[in-house]
Amino acid sequence: MIVIVLVVILNIIGSSLYQKYRPSGDMTMTDLYTLSDASKELLSDVTAPVNIIFCAMPDILTANNSMRYIYYSALEYEKAFDNITIEYKDIYKNPTSIEKYKTSNASDINQYSVIIESGTEFRVFARQ
Numbered sequence: 001m002i003v004i005v006l007v008v009i010l011n012i013i014g015s016s017l018y019q020k021y022r023p024s025g026d027m028t029m030t031d032l033y034t035l036s037d038a039s040k041e042l043l044s045d046v047t048a049p050v051n052i053i054f055c056a057m058p059d060i061l062t063a064n065n066s067m068r069y070i071y072y073s074a075l076e077y078e079k080a081f082d083n084i085t086i087e088y089k090d091i092y093k094n095p096t097s098i099e100k101y102k103t104s105n106a107s108d109i110n111q112y113s114v115i116i117e118s119g120t121e122f123r124v125f126a127r128q
Contacts, residue, residue, distance in 0.1 A: 035076050043081060050084045050118045052077070055091045055098065056111040067112055074114075 052074045054061055061071040078084045089097045091111060098109050101117075101124055109115075113126045 035073070035080060040080060043077070043084075046081075046118075047083060048118050050081075050116065051087055052084065053087045053089055053098075053101075053115040053117060055089055055109060055113045055115070057088055057090060060111060064112070070114060 054071065054074075056067075058071065061067045074086055078086050091098055091109065098115070101107075101109060101115050101122055103124075107124070108126060109124060110126065113124055116123050116125070
């Protein structure tokens with residue numbers, strides 16, 4: 001019994017440390033999560049603050065293959081550019097947090113939506 005409790009505690013500690021100090025190197029063979037020089041060059045002229053808003057918490061984002069790629073890429077952009085920040089909105093616990101991004105009653109923002117905002121402009125990207 002003590003062994004099981006010890007394993008569970010070590011798993012919780014390891015998971016917490018991984019989330020807090022996630023290794024930043026891209027360990028995929030194809031550099032899947034590494035920013036290309038072209039994308040860095042494209043954004044190098046952008047000086048206005050850019051906010052990348054995820055409509056779910058990191059654990060939801062990393063559990064989905066396509067969202068994991070988007071999320072890790074966003075983390076790399078945030079690390080590479082001082083004017084890019086990431087924000088998380090739990091749209092189920094706080095649905096009003098995204099009201100300003102709905103352009104009509106038919107706007108569908110879900111937990112897999114990503115909102116890119118700069119100044120008064122924004123775009124909502126939803127996974128199909």
